Amino acid sequence: MAVEASLDTAQDAGRLPARPAPRPPARPATGERPAIRLALTGIALAFLVVFLFLPLVAVFAQALAGGWQTYLEALQEPDAQAAIRLTLLTAAIAVPLNCVFGICAAWCIARFEFTGKSLLTTLIDLPFSVSPVISGMVYVLLFGLHGLLGPWLREHDIQIVFALPGIVLATIFVTFPFVARELIPLMQEQGSEEEEAALVMGASGWQTFLWVTLPKIRWGLLYGVLLCNARAMGEFGAVAVVSGHIRGETTTMPLHVEILYNEYNMVAAFAVASLLALLALVTLTAKALLEWRYADELAATRRH
Amino acid sequence: MTIDIQGISKRFGTYAALQDINLRVGAGELVALLGPSGSGKTTLLRIIAGLETADSGTVLFEGEETLNRHPRDRRVGFVFQHYALFRHMTVFNNVAFGLQVRPRGQRPPKAEIAERVHRLLKLVQLDWLADRYPNQLSGGQRQRVALARALAIEPRVLLLDEPFGALDAKVRKELRRWLRHLHEEMGITSVFVTHDQEEALELADRVVVMSQGRIEQVGTPGTVYRTPSTGFVYEFLGDVNRVECRVESGQVLLEAGGTPLGGAADHAGPAILYVRPHDIELLPPDERLGAATVRLVHEVGPVTRAEVEYAGTLFEVVLPEGGRVPAQGELVRLSIRRGMLFPRERDPGEPPRPFLPFRSGGPTPAVNLGPHTAGMG
Numbered sequence: 076m077a078v079e080a081s082l083d084t085a086q087d088a089g090r091l092p093a094r095p096a097p098r099p100p101a102r103p104a105t106g107e108r109p110a111i112r113l114a115l116t117g118i119a120l121a122f123l124v125v126f127l128f129l130p131l132v133a134v135f136a137q138a139l140a141g142g143w144q145t146y147l148e149a150l151q152e153p154d155a156q157a158a159i160r161l162t163l164l165t166a167a168i169a170v171p172l173n174c175v176f177g178i179c180a181a182w183c184i185a186r187f188e189f190t191g192k193s194l195l196t197t198l199i200d201l202p203f204s205v206s207p208v209i210s211g212m213v214y215v216l217l218f219g220l221h222g223l224l225g226p227w228l229r230e231h232d233i234q235i236v237f238a239l240p241g242i243v244l245a246t247i248f249v250t251f252p253f254v255a256r257e258l259i260p261l262m263q264e265q266g267s268e269e270e271e272a273a274l275v276m277g278a279s280g281w282q283t284f285l286w287v288t289l290p291k292i293r294w295g296l297l298y299g300v301l302l303c304n305a306r307a308m309g310e311f312g313a314v315a316v317v318s319g320h321i322r323g324e325t326t327t328m329p330l331h332v333e334i335l336y337n338e339y340n341m342v343a344a345f346a347v348a349s350l351l352a353l354l355a356l357v358t359l360t361a362k363a364l365l366e367w368r369y370a371d372e373l374a375a376t377r378r379h
Numbered sequence: 380m381t382i383d384i385q386g387i388s389k390r391f392g393t394y395a396a397l398q399d400i401n402l403r404v405g406a407g408e409l410v411a412l413l414g415p416s417g418s419g420k421t422t423l424l425r426i427i428a429g430l431e432t433a434d435s436g437t438v439l440f441e442g443e444e445t446l447n448r449h450p451r452d453r454r455v456g457f458v459f460q461h462y463a464l465f466r467h468m469t470v471f472n473n474v475a476f477g478l479q480v481r482p483r484g485q486r487p488p489k490a491e492i493a494e495r496v497h498r499l500l501k502l503v504q505l506d507w508l509a510d511r512y513p514n515q516l517s518g519g520q521r522q523r524v525a526l527a528r529a530l531a532i533e534p535r536v537l538l539l540d541e542p543f544g545a546l547d548a549k550v551r552k553e554l555r556r557w558l559r560h561l562h563e564e565m566g567i568t569s570v571f572v573t574h575d576q577e578e579a580l581e582l583a584d585r586v587v588v589m590s591q592g593r594i595e596q597v598g599t600p601g602t603v604y605r606t607p608s609t610g611f612v613y614e615f616l617g618d619v620n621r622v623e624c625r626v627e628s629g630q631v632l633l634e635a636g637g638t639p640l641g642g643a644a645d646h647a648g649p650a651i652l653y654v655r656p657h658d659i660e661l662l663p664p665d666e667r668l669g670a671a672t673v674r675l676v677h678e679v680g681p682v683t684r685a686e687v688e689y690a691g692t693l694f695e696v697v698l699p700e701g702g703r704v705p706a707q708g709e710l711v712r713l714s715i716r717r718g719m720l721f722p723r724e725r726d727p728g729e730p731p732r733p734f735l736p737f738r739s740g741g742p743t744p745a746v747n748l749g750p751h752t753a754g755m756g
Contacts, residue, residue: 268463271430276477276532277451286480290467 134352137345149346157323158331158347164239165314165327166307169246173303174296176247177254181292184255185262199255202248210248211316214241237319242327245313250303257299258292265291297365305358309351380441380535380568381406382427387436389422389592396422398592400436407566409559411583413573415615419592420572421460424538427570428455440535456534456567460541462525464513470524471496471509477532499527502561519550526558530565539571543578555582576616580604588612608730610721613653620659620694622652624720631720631734638669638690642735643720652734654718656697661687661705662712671713673705689713 107115139146149155183189184196202210216222218235228235235241269291273283289296311329318325326334328351335344382404389397397419404410412420425431427438429450438445445453465473472479474496478487487495500506503523513521522542529537542558543551559582562569573579579586580600588595588603588611596608607613614621623634626647631640640652664670671689678684683698685705694713698704705711718734 268459268461269465272457272459272463272465272528273476273480274450275428275430275453275455275457276480276528277454278476278480279451282480286476287465290465 131352134345134349137341138349140345141342145342146346146349149343150350152343154323154326155331155343155347158326158328159350161239161242161324161326162308162328165242165246166304168243169250169307170300170304172247173250173254173307174300176251177258177299177303178292178296180255181258181262182288184259186267196259199252199259202251207249207310207312208316211245211313214244214248214313214317218244236317237321237325239325241317242314242325245317246307246310249310249313250306253303253306254296254299257295257302261292261295294365294369298362301358301362305355308354381439382536382568382570383437383439383442384423384427385437385439387423387426387433387438389419389426389431389434395592397426397433400592400594402587402594402597404568404570406568409562409569409571409582409584411571411573411579411586412589413576413579413586413615414589414595415574417591418589420574420589421540423589424540424570424572427536428457428538429453430457454532454535456529456532456537458522458525458529458537458539458542460544462513462521462545464521464524464528466513469510469512470500470505470516473513473524474499474528474531476528495531496527499531502530503527517550518546519554522546522554526561530567534567537567537569539569541572541574543573543575551578558582580616588615590615607653607719610651610653613719613721618656618695618697620652620654620656622654622692622694623649623723624652625649626720633690633692635692636690640734641715641718641737643732644735646720646722646732649723650720650732651723652718652720654694654715654734656684656695657699658715658717659687659694659696660714660716661685661696661698662714664710665712670710673707673709673711676704676707687711687713 106112138149150159180195180199184192184199215236217224218228218241219225220229220236222236233240235244269287270283273287278286308327309329310327311333314327315330315333318327318330320326320330320334322334328347332344332348332351335347382402384400384402384404387397387400388395400419400423412423414420422431426433426446429445429448433446440453465476468476471493475492478492478495481487486492497506497509500509503526505520505523505527508516508520508524513524516524522545526539526542543554546554555578571582580603583600585597586600586603587597590611596603596612598606603612604616607616610621613619622640624631624640625634626632626643626649628647629642629644631643631650631652632638633640634649643650661671661673669690671687671694673685674688674693675686676683681700683700683704685696685698687694687696696713714736715734716736718736720732720734722732
């Protein structure tokens with residue numbers, strides 16, 4: 076009896092902490108003293124405020140320092156408009172392509188065993204570990220005027236470096252890992268039993284991908300695409316090297332911000348910057364919304 | 380539909396998963412591939428389905444070569460161990476999938492698909508769950524959906540990989556009986572993989588016992604249980620006492636101590652004696668024979684088991700129902716009524732020899748009892 080009674084209280088303790096107990100309620104074994112808890116929370120909050128929140132506020136404050144009119148004018152200026160268009164266009168090309176590449180890479184890494192698999196996995200991370208400047212340089216070395224393929228490209232009148240193709244290539248390189256990184260663990264965890272089931276039931280490879288694999292990975296894919304998009308629009312280093320900084324032609328938004336900043340045009344610089352920050356915030360909000368809306372489904376298909 | 384498996388071998392690296400498997404599954408038969416994990420049973424099932432390729436050998440469906448056909452053209456119903464239901468599809472769509480992916484010309488019209496799916500869901504008694512998602516179902520319900528889905532393509536062969544492995548004991552029993560009835564009704568040639576001997580014996584028409592990539596024995600449940608052809612089958616199917624002994628001048632002697640247990644014809648030398656726990660009888664002690672001591676008595680549901688020490692060796696005994704239950708520490712006489720001797724140090728393919736029990740009432744006069752207390756504590 077005594078054993079049963081003590082088991083009961085142990086089980087109830089989790090649910091009913093307010094239940095009167097003969098001795099003062101002890102804090103959980105892993106809990107800290109209130110003072111330490113406060114201190115830790117304080118440090119974390121202070122850090123967040125100083126390093127994340129304040130800069131964000133500063134961006135918007137600076138952008139709006141000259142009032143709404145100046146802000147809107149700065150955004151409507153032709154060069155700024157061109158930069159916005161170029162950024163959106165670059166993202167619109169790079170993100171879908173990386174989506175396809177990412178799925179392909181994740182597919183072959185998660186589904187097949189082959190020699191050099193770990194090398195490929197490491198290579199996928201390369202854009203994360205290499206400085207973006209070097210990523211840009213690589214393309215100049217390959218496609219530039221004196222580069223490896225330069226003479227051939229010039230003969231055929233193809234302009235890659237200091238033009239849209241170069242910017243897109245650099246962006247693809249830098250943002251490649253996002254989709255693949257998101258999908259590889261997901262697909263590895265999910266295995267391929269459902270695909271086998273579809274196959275045995277007579278589905279073709281394409282049907283299996285469209286109706287079985289894609290729905291299975293869609294949330295992971297969406298995460299990857301969102302992150303990939305945020306980075307594609309915000310990429311500075313690699314794009315700076317291949318763009319050539321031709322105003323109104325090859326400057327993306329981050330580059331345009333830098334140009335304006337170097338010209339001491341603070342309001343205009345921060346106006347464009349605020350737009351970039353806004354895009355990032357929208358991305359994060361979308362991610363949070365998705366997580367909240369589809370929490371059950373996400374929990375069912377993956378552990379995040 | 381008959382399935383002919385001829386000379387199938389499969390290696391994973393240096394590991395031989397299957398070695399020269401030959402098996403014929405008759406039309407409408409329900410065959411169990413039974414073995415411990417690593418015995419190759421699932422690999423064989425996957426080769427039949429086309430999810431795995433064989434290194435050599437062939438598989439014939441109705442006499443027709445199948446290995447060169449793509450799995451999607453084999454018309455095989457496959458039930459996966461963890462069901463592999465499409466988690467983002469409703470039960471209805473899961474079952475309808477095999478029909479919906481057919482090329483336009485062969486695809487039944489929508490209304491017909493719906494009708495067939497509902498008929499199948501009725502068959503597995505889940506019609507009322509058609510709009511649910513797999514994660515809203517219990518394990519047993521998922522299993523039945525998986526079965527309905529496999530049946531939807533009107534398979535020629537039904538393959539089931541550990542169909543009840545992930546279910547709790549009670550559901551497992553119910554489903555087993557239900558599947559048996561379903562099979563009798565539909566008569567589809569079926570092969571299922573299991574590591575549960577009870578499941579195999581209860582469900583299958585024939586049991587294929589596998590070990591280390593080889594077939595140990597094929598036979599009806601009764602045959603493999605009553606007359607195992609190898610020691611492995613003896614040990615794998617049901618509880619058994621494995622006693623190391625040796626045979627000298629027609630007598631079976633315990634290896635340790637040399638206490639005689641019974642007789643054997645036609646063999647001499649070291650052997651292993653297999654005795655089922657219910658083939659041992661506990662009788663009142665007999666002074667001419669060494670006494671055995673009851674070490675432990677425990678009841679498991681309707682069955683009472685006892686551990687009895689005889690000449691330093693522990694025997695597990697199942698006591699007959701309704702009989703007297705001996706007390707712990709009681710002295711008894713151990714009488715082995717039936718058993719099988721497998722010669723050691725011989726070709727493993729050599730047939731076993733029957734164990735000849737002492738005549739009831741005591742050892743045959745010719746038996747020299749010797750120092751039968753040797754080894755007793």
